[in-house]
Amino acid sequence: MVSGSGICAKRVVVDARHHMLGRLASILAKELLNGQKVVVVRCEEICLSGGLVRQKMKYLRFLRKRMNTKPSHGPIHFRAPAKILWRTIRGSVVNLVYLCVSAYVSLFVCLLERCPVADYVDILLERYPVADYVGIDGMIPHKTKRGAAALARLKVYEGVPPPYDKMKRMVIPDALKVLRLQAGHKYCLLGKLSSEVGWNHYETIKELEVKRKERAQVAYERKKQLTKLRLKAEKAAEEKLGPQLEIIAPIKY
Structure with missing residues (x-):
């Protein structure tokens, strides 16, 4: 873009x-x-x-x-x-801060209880799934x-x-x-x-979309008719101009 x-x-x-x-x-x-x-x-x-x-x-x-x-x-x-x-x-940064604080608290509890580090990681992942925090820094x-x-x-x-x-x-x-x-x-x-x-408002939006598409279809058909008439008029003009087309060709008529 x-x-x-x-x-x-x-x-x-x-x-x-x-x-x-x-x-x-x-x-x-x-x-x-x-x-x-x-x-x-x-x-x-x-x-x-x-x-x-x-x-x-x-x-x-x-x-x-x-x-x-x-x-x-x-x-x-x-x-x-x-x-x-x-x-x-x-995005949002609130959950990231919350996750960091929770991680430190969980680590402190594990140290007090003398739990292995592996248990600390398991507890942390169980309480705070990583999938819930993907992309929380925001875009x-x-x-x-x-x-x-x-x-x-x-x-x-x-x-x-x-x-x-x-x-x-x-x-x-x-x-x-x-x-x-x-x-x-x-x-x-x-x-x-x-x-x-x-x-x-899901149903309301769908009803409005149906009406919009109907209006767009009418406008499209009208545009096709105008394009067809324009091409017909251009062809008729070219037939009337005849040999003069070569004269006006350099100016990209």
Whole structure:
């Protein structure tokens, strides 16, 4: 999307349909840090590897992470697909700090009880699975001015709201499910997962998408007719011009 110069004022609209969540987020994060403005639409059709039941259980484990004394301080558990993508790009450092503190506490307990180091490692992995902490550093340093400016360049939506429904939409081949996920591997849609864990607008978005596609089909048929009439008019003009075409050919008529 951008050459790496960090200078690009054009806004790129990305159609997130059938893109892998992690791969899409990492590529978008890099482009945002390089200065690219990005709009992501159809976030409800982003794919996650693994079946729906597996992903739902993983999200329910995430819901249990809260601040004991004041849960409103975080972590915030977003349900909407667009906000889940946004949080994936932004990331969080809270869990990493928690993991480090927990590791030191577990090591101190093992030393007091004179447990072998191997037992300490087993206890640590049992209490704090590594899979729950992969990528928790985040993809954007959002607490710095540079990271905050990068996040400000990002817009995420469910469906395709105006005016982006009339703009050219791009895909990211490096993140497409059909190119990156093994054939036959289980996957689920982010919108379906969100509807299972508390997002209540999945059906509404699907209805709006049906209406948008109907409008787009009408516009496409009209465009085809206009193109056909234009070609017919150009052919008629060429027949009338006849030998004069050779005269105006040097000016690339």
